[in-house]
Amino acid sequence: MSTTMGELPAFQPADYKSDLKPVWCAGCGDFGALASLHRAMAKLQLEPWNTVVISGIGCSSRLPGYVSTFGFNGVHGRALTLASGVKLARPELTVVAVGGDGDGIAIGGNHFLHAARRNLDVAYFMMDNEVYGLTKGQAAPTTPSGDKTKSTLWGNPEAAVDPCELAISFGATWVARGFSGDPKMLVDLMVAAIEHPGFAFLNVMSPCVTWRGDEQFKMLKAKLAFLPPTHDRTDRTAAFRYTRETDVLTTGVLYEVRQPSLVERLEEVRKKAHEVGGLATTADILEQLAPAI
């Protein structure tokens, strides 16, 4: 999908920018994620009209409106259900699902599990700010235990999960973590995620200046670490070692294996079905159902 060296690519990052101005707060990490997506798309030279960006509800889920492709900002928690339909109905399209940690792990956790389990051919970018941004600062399943938020005035009594650990246990075949403050790496991760044939999960740490303060960005930045070059991406157990870290934030591709994707598997099913007898019409069906005695 990349262009010949020397040639100017047909699509520039700006071509993927819609003319709607983001209504995010100044300093929101989602700006970095959006800019990286524009650049990743340009790197891949995706045809905008053959690309669909899908989300749920949340600050981060507003993103599809800011990308000049086909887009669907659905309802809270259901981005991956919409994405399943789009991709299975039209496998030739490039489908990117995006959203927040609340959208994807609180209300939408079950679809995350099953999209990953099925190895659905979409790239899923979770903008993780460890809080519910849009609804004004309640605790998310990623909010550290003990933190005070709008909904946890006495300190968060719940434990946080690690989205990457979940993704691996769900059956995702490509799992990585990035940081909206490191756009260079983020672009590369996004490119690789979109190119991965199967379910690619990218946890984008994306600070919320409004509800997590300016410190969140600084803290994340300070914890930033990279995977050692010796890391074996195909080793699930090794990958789990980098999840649930608290003092460092390891970014990079934690896990990657190649398994038949859902689209490939459904193609297989269709092939088997056709072996029984060509493409079926209503007449074929009725004929077959007639009581043959």
Added chain:
Amino acid sequence: MSTTMGELPAFQPADYKSDLKPVWCAGCGDFGALASLHRAMAKLQLEPWNTVVISGIGCSSRLPGYVSTFGFNGVHGRALTLASGVKLARPELTVVAVGGDGDGIAIGGNHFLHAARRNLDVAYFMMDNEVYGLTKGQAAPTTPSGDKTKSTLWGNPEAAVDPCELAISFGATWVARGFSGDPKMLVDLMVAAIEHPGFAFLNVMSPCVTWRGDEQFKMLKAKLAFLPPTHDRTDRTAAFRYTRETDVLTTGVLYEVRQPSLVERLEEVRKKAHEVGGLATTADILEQLAPAI
């Protein structure tokens, strides 16, 4: 909770048996799970009226009707939501949630995640028959890839997940696997699960003779293996080694750690809140809200 040696326990297993005859098929694995539960309850000498058994919908979810305690056979997939309410409202009660693999991982997967993450103080027994029994034999998220079922006539195009692996990644603090064909061990596991302070997940392999044939029981029996005595239960990575096995079925307690349970954490919250000023009444609240100028 166990009784002094030599004394006859007050409650016999039969005391936990309701007078409703199970409507399971002859040979169903759920009979074994039920009998084990009756025995485990007797071992623990649970007071029936202070015990609540809660389920969703499915063959396995009919179980609460067959246990002479308080019981709630709720709606499909939501057993753990009901259990959360019961336990948090009345922490002194013993709460056991039960159900099928479809109920708990398909429609109910998200509540499984969050109950585990919160370390909700309930024991959750999943009767795993790798199929939807009640609705007559469709594929479940635990059905092996490639299998033909009512809904996967051309072979199951989806991959299966391992409920124990999920439980660990969700944050469960006690995770084990048992087999309804090995009731002795199952009783012990159930006892330990109910005694565990926090979220205890027990995956009970429980064959469905009707939709998975008589072979399922034989195959499970043949694969049966036990954890090596050297296994370190507190080691998450070690525990993951026994999940997603295909040729053996390792039973026993895979994982166990002690972390504050949700009940304990909410008690902590209440304590902090009371430090601000005793048990609040309507008058207290109104007084505090009055514009003090």
Added chain:
Amino acid sequence: MATKDVTITVVGSGGDGVVTLGELIAQVAAHEGLNVIKTEAYGPQIRGGESSCTVRVASSRIYSQGAAVDVLVVFSWNDYKRFRGEISVAPGAVILGEASEEPPSAEDLGVIGGDDLTFLQVPFAELSKTATGAPGSKNVVALGILGGLLGLPTEKLQRALARKFGRKKAAVLEAVGRAFQSGLEFAESRRKTFESRRLDYEPGPSRLLLSGNEAAAIGALHAGCRFFAGYPITPSSEILHFLGEWMPRAGGAFLQTEDELAAIGACIGASFAGVKSMTATSGPGLSLMIEMIGLASMAEVPVVIIDVQRGGPSTGNPTKSEQSDLLQSLFGTHGDAPKAVLACSDVEDCFHATVEAFNIAEEFQIPVLVLSDQAVGQRKETITSADMRHEVRDRRKPTEEELEEYERYRDTPTGVSPMSVPGMKKGMYQTNGLEHGEDGRPNSLYLTHETMNAKRYRKMWPIRDRYHSFRCFGPTRAEVGILCWGSSAGPVQEAVAAANARGESVAAFVPQMLYPFPKRDFERFAESVDELLIVELSYTAQFYKYLRTFLDLPAGRTHVFKRSGGKDLTAAEVSDEIEKVRARTARVEVAG
């Protein structure tokens, strides 16, 4: 004295092959060109519990399952007991009981069906044992007996039997053949007793024997549906099973999702991508889909949802029929969310309503609900392939002109806007479930909201103009006019025919289109009748309530017959009610 219409019920335990027996009779009868309706009932066990199968066979068209049994076969009186109250026996019926069991007392029999019954002890098990060495072929013996009793052609019954056991060893086949033969001989030996049950018919072209759920699934494929996502739930699962098999054969995609939220979501996604999509469910699943039906309404994405109703509320009575998801279908979403609602009144109608639902959904970019129910979804009924035709309409592609300065939600006179799909270079847009302007961008201004609400609801008028489908039975002017919907139509149609045959004057109006409602058509009907009787199976009279929201039902001459579901409506019940209306003793008071 032969009969033109006979209803047979067989009762036994799981292993007795009750359903196979019913299926074979139904198939042969269908192949003979007879009209058949076949239903099954089970106890709560999945396997091994009591089961019953009822087959009605008639030489002319029938519209509902026979409510009173003419021939009752009982393999086990214990199993029969569990169905008591649900099986009623016609006067003069023939009862064939397993001979090795204690026969019911005369008193018990009296309770079953009065004193003019013919009761026979039949050695099903013994005949089976003699023929095959085991009692397991009781059902084959019974097939021989019933085949002889009804006068169905012996060779066809044998061929059907051979097909059924086709994969078995030759020795088994032979033994089965002997069992069948001994049944035939038993029937021959009771020729006189059975005479009155012999079917009087002319063989005709062979018919299809389909369930309503199968017909709906075929309708979807016929309409061009190439995406199905669903989650199993009784009594709709057969649609999922059927499409799991056939959707790949038709080149489409089939997905069994993790729940109903995912099912409707995937359908909306697929339809957004340009592929006709459908899901099927029952009450509890419909409840879970409610939020995203609203999304489809707001984003104007065509999608078809079949709801095969069962007893409610909550888990309710999963294997029984009821008409109590009506108000949810019409008004269940939060906000003002337009959708169209159709109903199916019989198996064939499941096909037509489904195709029509796609036509409306695609033409008007709106979610369409099809209300079926357990009574039509799971019964099997004869239809002819020729009836399985229905015009198919496709989604209109935006014109070149519309794609210049493309606006997805352009406010048009019909409310329908040009809808592009991914791949159209000039048709790119970003949609959402927020209120939005014509360009699809979120817009929370009051005026936008009012304008777009009006745009979305404006579609209802052209839908009503084009799809005001309904059926009428009976004379054009009548003393009593019945208004009913869905599966109530069959018993009503039979009751109407019976009443007119008795010299009364009764008509009926059955809308297929529930919303938008064929109001003018109905008003004409209401004018043409003296008394109006509304018939439905919902404790709170949901249909009556719905009608009241927009109709001024004629005061003083409107009557309601409603009850809970849980047993199918019968023509006899409707007839009774007609008599009450004629005698002015019917009720109007409605609970809830």
Added chain:
Amino acid sequence: MATKDVTITVVGSGGDGVVTLGELIAQVAAHEGLNVIKTEAYGPQIRGGESSCTVRVASSRIYSQGAAVDVLVVFSWNDYKRFRGEISVAPGAVILGEASEEPPSAEDLGVIGGDDLTFLQVPFAELSKTATGAPGSKNVVALGILGGLLGLPTEKLQRALARKFGRKKAAVLEAVGRAFQSGLEFAESRRKTFESRRLDYEPGPSRLLLSGNEAAAIGALHAGCRFFAGYPITPSSEILHFLGEWMPRAGGAFLQTEDELAAIGACIGASFAGVKSMTATSGPGLSLMIEMIGLASMAEVPVVIIDVQRGGPSTGNPTKSEQSDLLQSLFGTHGDAPKAVLACSDVEDCFHATVEAFNIAEEFQIPVLVLSDQAVGQRKETITSADMRHEVRDRRKPTEEELEEYERYRDTPTGVSPMSVPGMKKGMYQTNGLEHGEDGRPNSLYLTHETMNAKRYRKMWPIRDRYHSFRCFGPTRAEVGILCWGSSAGPVQEAVAAANARGESVAAFVPQMLYPFPKRDFERFAESVDELLIVELSYTAQFYKYLRTFLDLPAGRTHVFKRSGGKDLTAAEVSDEIEKVRARTARVEVAG
């Protein structure tokens, strides 16, 4: 010439402290014993976007937010533009614009409010800079000006200010004090211009300033609710926030769940365990709760659900008000599932309706929905503590006698059965969402279903008898009678008062109890008026439709005024409609 009723709107950007300014004025006014209604509006940004705050202050009771602004403060005309169409300015209003900005043209001003405006350029930023060294205290300057203009006591304003900035350094506090002073002085210098806006009032006992959401949360605690589970959603989240703080203080349990399915499930579980439980949500969340509301209905578990309505369908207009979840609340579940539905018409009513909801839920073992909306849920309003009283009823414990041969679902004359809770030795039972017999065991027989449906719905009569709550305004006989519900009541009440003051004869009927409906009370009202006018904010006139399901609205003299939500109903709109009804030009036709 002072005033007894003034409405002030302040418009600015995120950093301008618009909301703090409004809050301080409202608090001081409340402390003075004045009547206050305060509302806020924001653009789509979470922070930094445009915001506006409107405070209405009056010496006697007020029932709705002022629709036309008497005093408009604009820190930025750019921000103002984004609210245009949503802010209307009263004739003769005073407009204070930031002096460093280009003033609006005369023409622009004309659009805003005609030509009898007083427009002043005020150096907010400059005064702030002079006082504090930075322009950031514009809002404090404005507080001084508005305090002076309204004539609120200076020391109280200063004390309120000190409390607000209490934690800041002394130097900051002093600077803030200077900014306030310079504002006061500015006001003094414009004494004559401001004279007509000066509030004419007698100070009285201090009042509480609460939002409807807070009042509802207090109501829950007052009623003895000790379990809350919820998932955040605009515009209901304040209930969750409030209870997150106070539920632990009251000794109860608070849980923020993973979604709304879990929230309602947890509440049902907690209530089954014997603890009064509640959840709160808005449309999309209510849609997700639908299935389990049916479960509560079937298993007869008391539970209270507050739905703070917003614009729909789907995600709709999350920050705007609408009355379009009515039909879903009444009819949204599959099957026939009884539940009670109440509405709150103002902040105080949020308290009472919530307590009443618990009383009904607990007494009748039924889910109860409380319909609030953004307009009452999020506005702040003055009330007195003395009004926050309401009788509390508790769930009846089964008697010893009932516990002998205990049957959870005993069929009783009222439909209410003895309900035990875990811990009661003789009260053990297993419940479910399946149809069940009196013992709670699954039972799918038709007769059981009919009997239990009847039992569950029988509760509605005693609920109606005991809780037929409604309010009436205006004379006992009137030319025009208005029927409305929920937050429409405020503007209607003011319009009714205005009409009667004009010498017209207008009355209104506002049910708090929507289902079961106080039918007889309403019928008496309908008899007492010549023309009936239904007023509601729903595009499809959901209230009108609902009324039709069980009421014969007087033919030829029933009128409907409905529109989409998205801007609050005003008394002026209602007055216009009253005039139309009197002139016989109002409409009845309803879309959808």
